[in-house]
Amino acid sequence: MRVEIASKTLPGNKSKKILQKLRKLNGAWNYPYPFVLSHEGDRCHFKDIDGNIFLDFASQISSNPFGYNDKDINQVLKRYKKSPVKYAGQDFVIKEHLNLIEELLKTTKKNLNSAFLVNSGAEAVENAIKIAMRMRKKAKFGISFENSFHGRTIGALSLTNSKVIHKKNFFSIPMRRLPYNESAIVKLENLIKREISSEEIAFIIMEPVQGEGGYNFPSQKMVNDIANFCKSQGIPFIADEVQTGMGRSGKFWCMEHYNIVPDIMSSAKALQVGAVISNRKNFPEPGSISSTWGGGDVINLAIGIEIIKKIRKSNLLNHVNHIGEYLMKRLKELNLEKVRGKGLMIAFDMPNKKIQRDFIVESAKNGLVLLGCGEKSIRVIPPYVVSRKDVDEAIEIIEKSYKNIRKRGFKHSGYVCNFMECGEGYT
Ligand SMILES: Cc1ncc(COP(=O)(O)O)c(C=O)c1O
Structure with missing residues (x-):
């Protein structure tokens, strides 16, 4: 699988219906990502119910070590x-x-x-x-x-x-x-x-x-x-x-x-x-x-x-360490601030809180799921099964997203701001 944003807006129409209802009914509404997962996916990529394919570098907040449709987990199910x-x-x-x-x-x-x-x-x-x-x-x-x-x-x-x-x-x-x-x-x-x-x-x-x-x-x-x-x-x-x-x-x-x-x-x-x-x-x-x-x-x-x-x-810890080093090396090549990590617990900093929010939203629009932490940091925490190809794909999106938001006069547009905390605040 590769990232593909097929719907005209984010969230797509099917996701939007569910999210709008949830916003009314879920007492702990907390600005979730602007898509609804479909259960289809392959390792670090997942599909939403509108057919968009995202690359998950957030691992369901570090709780999904093998990504989507791992064959051994499916056997257990x-x-x-x-x-x-x-x-x-x-x-x-x-x-x-x-x-x-x-x-x-x-x-x-x-x-x-x-x-x-x-x-x-x-x-x-x-x-x-x-x-x-x-x-x-x-x-x-x-x-x-x-x-x-x-x-x-x-x-x-x-x-x-x-x-x-x-x-x-x-x-x-x-x-x-x-x-x-x-x-x-x-x-x-x-x-x-x-x-x-x-x-x-x-x-x-x-x-x-x-x-x-x-x-x-x-x-x-x-x-x-x-x-x-x-x-x-x-x-x-x-x-x-x-x-x-x-x-x-x-x-x-x-x-x-x-x-x-x-x-x-x-x-x-x-x-x-x-x-x-x-x-x-x-x-x-x-x-x-x-x-x-x-x-x-x-x-x-x-x-x-x-x-x-x-x-x-599967000797996965060995893989986590090696691929973690590769991911850190690729992030450092982008000259991002304070790239740091151990294994696949990696982060870098954005110049400030607003840019942190803008960057997360822009990355999502480009198909990469990331999470913030602290004042202005970005977590980069893919599933342990992440490959070099996935890392390269993520790096491309990180580079492109960061360039976009740093353009003079940049402002998010589109429906996504109704669902995500954009840098300007909620709209
Ligand atoms: C270090 C730490 N402790 C405790 C918790 C709480 O875990 P849970 O959300 O499963 O209650 C978290 C959640 O992010 C955490 O990061």
């Missing part, structure tokens, strides 16, 4: 034709529940030997902090980092420090915040010298690379400092690997790049279900944590198992 597909998995066990936990724990270090499956990233974080709180009986608050994103349930949202729209009017659990740079340790040491005892800290939670916050990569020193501090004070160190984990960074877990094994880890997105992973001894007594669907439906579990197996079987 064939196996599950009979209902029910949903089981109340914490109380009524199915073998897929065990199989996914077993596969997951094959990817983690020895002391991360137990996992609890949930439904989303936020729920994984929520349970990670509950486990930590139960471990720390005298604790009064948690610690996270400026710019972080950990999800939108009230507990996870309390840790989040991203955009005011996520938080205003919502109460928070007690939190302190550290800068996401090497000065974090100084602030932390001052905190326990001057204000509180370390026993009052329930946990420190950190994204190994900040995702929504702008693809910020911490230094080895910063990660070491925080991990060592936690160890010396007996504070649970939580790595939120919801976006970075399950192969995206070129290793199963991004913390492996830093040679750090956290006490507790959250996963979701590419795993297809949420998971919180820790040592068996850290999990609280039976009845303390649970969830009806814990682990989503049987198809999610089965696909999660296949994803882990296929990453290993």
